[in-house]
Amino acid sequence: MKQYRAFCFDLDGTVYRGKEAIPTAVKFIHQLQEKKLDVFFVTNNSSKTPSQIRETLKQFGIDASEKQIYSSALVTAKYVKERFxxxxxxxxxxxxxxxxxxxxxxxxxxxxxxxxxxxxxxxxxxxxxxxxxxxxxxxxxxxxxxxxxxxxxxxxxxxxxxxxxxxxxxxxxxxxxxMGKPSPVMLEMIQQEYGYGKEEMLMIGDNYDTDILCGIRFGCDTVHVNTGVVKAEAVKEKELQPTYYVEDLSEFHI
Amino acid sequence: MKQYRAFCFDLDGTVYRGKEAIPTAVKFIHQLQEKKLDVFFVTNNSSKTPSQIRETLKQFGIDASEKQIYSSALVTAKYVKERFxxxxxxxxxxxxxxxxxxxxxxxxxxxxxxxxxxxxxxxxxxxxxxxxxxxxxxxxxxxxxxxxxxxxxxxxxxxxxxxxxxxxxxxxxxxxxxMGKPSPVMLEMIQQEYGYGKEEMLMIGDNYDTDILCGIRFGCDTVHVNTGVVKAEAVKEKELQPTYYVEDLSEFHI
Structure with missing residues (x-):
C-alpha cells in the first residue's frame, strides 16, 4: 500500500447513510486523525454551509474543522471569483x-x-x-x-x-x-491549497459516476466502498477502474 | 389542388402572433367558412380551456365553436379515460x-x-x-x-x-x-369523430417539428406557412417535406 497523506471522503453513502453514521468509516477517520494524516470531506451538496456540514459530522462522532470541508458551493464561488x-x-x-x-x-x-x-x-x-x-x-x-x-x-x-x-x-x-464531482475542480483546489502531490491523495466514495470518476479525472488513487448506492459488481463492469475495492473501510489498512 | 374538407390550423404563428392576428390567415378562414368547409384549431396549449381559446379567436375576428377546438388538454383527458x-x-x-x-x-x-x-x-x-x-x-x-x-x-x-x-x-x-403535436393523436381524434378520409384533411402550421411532423405522422397533406418562428429555408433542409409552402395563406387557393 502506498503512503497517502490526504484522504478525501465523499459523505452520503461513505461516511453516513441518511441519518445514520457508518461505524466502520467513523472508526477509520479516527485512526487517520490519530496518525495525524489529513482528512477532507468533498461533497456535491451545495445547500448546506461548511458550518452546517461540520455540525452533521459532529453528530456522527467526527471532529472536523470547516477548512477540511470542500463543498461544491464553496468551489463554485471561488471559481466565479477567479474566472469572472x-x-x-x-x-x-x-x-x-x-x-x-x-x-x-x-x-x-x-x-x-x-x-x-x-x-x-x-x-x-x-x-x-x-x-x-x-x-x-x-x-x-x-x-x-x-x-x-x-x-x-x-x-x-x-x-x-x-x-x-x-x-x-x-x-x-x-x-x-x-463544479461538483465528477469534475476534478474540488480535488484540484485541495491540491493547490495544501501542495500535495497527486500520488499522496486518495479519493474514497460509494458512487462511481461522481466520486470515483472525480478521482480518476483528477489523477489520484481511488477507493470504492460498498456501503452506498452503487454496488461493486456494477462498478467492475466499468472501463476505468477504481484503484481499490473494499466492502467497508475496516478492510482498508494504513 | 385536391379537394380538402377539413382544414386543421395551428394557432400561434399561424392564425395569430402573440397578441396580434395574422390578417391573411383570418381572411382565409372566413373564406373556408363561407364555402362551408370544416375548420379545426389544433393546439399544444394545455393551459387554456376551449372556451378561453374561443374568446381569443373571437378577438381576432374568428367565430368558432368549442367543438372545433382540439387542445392537448382535451385529448389527454379523453386518452386517459379510454386507456386507463x-x-x-x-x-x-x-x-x-x-x-x-x-x-x-x-x-x-x-x-x-x-x-x-x-x-x-x-x-x-x-x-x-x-x-x-x-x-x-x-x-x-x-x-x-x-x-x-x-x-x-x-x-x-x-x-x-x-x-x-x-x-x-x-x-x-x-x-x-x-399527446400533443407532433404526436398524431389530435388529428386521429378529429378523423374518428367526423369520419373524414385522411386525403380530405389538411394540417396547416408554421412549426415543422410540431405541426408539419404531426400531419406527416398522421398521414395527411400539410402546409408550411412562413408567418411564424420556423422559416421555409430551414424546413427545406428536412428529409420529410410538407406538401405545400406558402408565404402566407393569401397564396393558398381553394
Missing amino acids: GQAKVYVIGQDGIRRAFQEQNIGMVEEKPDVVVMGIDRMITYEKLTKACLAVQNGAALIGTNEDIRFPTEEGFHPGNGSFVKLVSQVCNVEPIF | GQAKVYVIGQDGIRRAFQEQNIGMVEEKPDVVVMGIDRMITYEKLTKACLAVQNGAALIGTNEDIRFPTEEGFHPGNGSFVKLVSQVCNVEPIF
Missing part, C-alpha cells in the same frame, strides 16, 4: 451557495447577471427557472454546482440539481459548466 | 387540463395516482415535481400534454412543458407518452 472577477451573479440555490458567494464578496442580483449559478433549491419555481433561461439567452454563463440528475431518499429518488441545470441548458441550447 | 378507465390521476397543470379532466369525470388525487399527467404549469414547484417523480417510481404512467422544450415570448424563450416532463422522465428513467 467582479461579475454579477444570479443564484438559484439555498443557504450554502448564497453564504459562499457572500463570503467571496460576489454581488448577487436578480436582473442582468453575467453568470447564472444553479445549486439545489427546494424552493425552485417556474419564475426562477425562466429568469435563469432569459439571462443565459442574453449571454450569461451557466454554472451548475453539480450535475446529479437525482438523489436517493428514504421514499425514492428526488430530482437533483443537475436535472434543473439540464432543463435550462436545453431551453437555451447552451452547455453548462459543472 | 377509472384511474386516479395526479395532474400538474393549469385551468385547461384540470377542466378537461373534470369534464371527463376523472378523479384527480395528490397521493398514489395510477397516472401522472403534466401540462404547462407556471406555478410548478420542487414539491410538485418530486410528487410526480415518486409516483412514477411507484409505477404510475407518465403522460405529457406536449413535448415542447421551449416556447417563444417577446422577451425570449420560456421553459416549455416538455422540459419538465423530460426532467421527471430522466429522474425516473421512464419514457413519457406525449
Whole structure:
C-alpha cells in the first residue's frame, strides 16, 4: 500500500447513510486523525454551509474543522471569483451557495447577471427557472454546482440539481459548466491549497459516476466502498477502474 | 389542388402572433367558412380551456365553436379515460387540463395516482415535481400534454412543458407518452369523430417539428406557412417535406 497523506471522503453513502453514521468509516477517520494524516470531506451538496456540514459530522462522532470541508458551493464561488472577477451573479440555490458567494464578496442580483449559478433549491419555481433561461439567452454563463440528475431518499429518488441545470441548458441550447464531482475542480483546489502531490491523495466514495470518476479525472488513487448506492459488481463492469475495492473501510489498512 | 374538407390550423404563428392576428390567415378562414368547409384549431396549449381559446379567436375576428377546438388538454383527458378507465390521476397543470379532466369525470388525487399527467404549469414547484417523480417510481404512467422544450415570448424563450416532463422522465428513467403535436393523436381524434378520409384533411402550421411532423405522422397533406418562428429555408433542409409552402395563406387557393 502506498503512503497517502490526504484522504478525501465523499459523505452520503461513505461516511453516513441518511441519518445514520457508518461505524466502520467513523472508526477509520479516527485512526487517520490519530496518525495525524489529513482528512477532507468533498461533497456535491451545495445547500448546506461548511458550518452546517461540520455540525452533521459532529453528530456522527467526527471532529472536523470547516477548512477540511470542500463543498461544491464553496468551489463554485471561488471559481466565479477567479474566472469572472467582479461579475454579477444570479443564484438559484439555498443557504450554502448564497453564504459562499457572500463570503467571496460576489454581488448577487436578480436582473442582468453575467453568470447564472444553479445549486439545489427546494424552493425552485417556474419564475426562477425562466429568469435563469432569459439571462443565459442574453449571454450569461451557466454554472451548475453539480450535475446529479437525482438523489436517493428514504421514499425514492428526488430530482437533483443537475436535472434543473439540464432543463435550462436545453431551453437555451447552451452547455453548462459543472463544479461538483465528477469534475476534478474540488480535488484540484485541495491540491493547490495544501501542495500535495497527486500520488499522496486518495479519493474514497460509494458512487462511481461522481466520486470515483472525480478521482480518476483528477489523477489520484481511488477507493470504492460498498456501503452506498452503487454496488461493486456494477462498478467492475466499468472501463476505468477504481484503484481499490473494499466492502467497508475496516478492510482498508494504513 | 385536391379537394380538402377539413382544414386543421395551428394557432400561434399561424392564425395569430402573440397578441396580434395574422390578417391573411383570418381572411382565409372566413373564406373556408363561407364555402362551408370544416375548420379545426389544433393546439399544444394545455393551459387554456376551449372556451378561453374561443374568446381569443373571437378577438381576432374568428367565430368558432368549442367543438372545433382540439387542445392537448382535451385529448389527454379523453386518452386517459379510454386507456386507463377509472384511474386516479395526479395532474400538474393549469385551468385547461384540470377542466378537461373534470369534464371527463376523472378523479384527480395528490397521493398514489395510477397516472401522472403534466401540462404547462407556471406555478410548478420542487414539491410538485418530486410528487410526480415518486409516483412514477411507484409505477404510475407518465403522460405529457406536449413535448415542447421551449416556447417563444417577446422577451425570449420560456421553459416549455416538455422540459419538465423530460426532467421527471430522466429522474425516473421512464419514457413519457406525449399527446400533443407532433404526436398524431389530435388529428386521429378529429378523423374518428367526423369520419373524414385522411386525403380530405389538411394540417396547416408554421412549426415543422410540431405541426408539419404531426400531419406527416398522421398521414395527411400539410402546409408550411412562413408567418411564424420556423422559416421555409430551414424546413427545406428536412428529409420529410410538407406538401405545400406558402408565404402566407393569401397564396393558398381553394
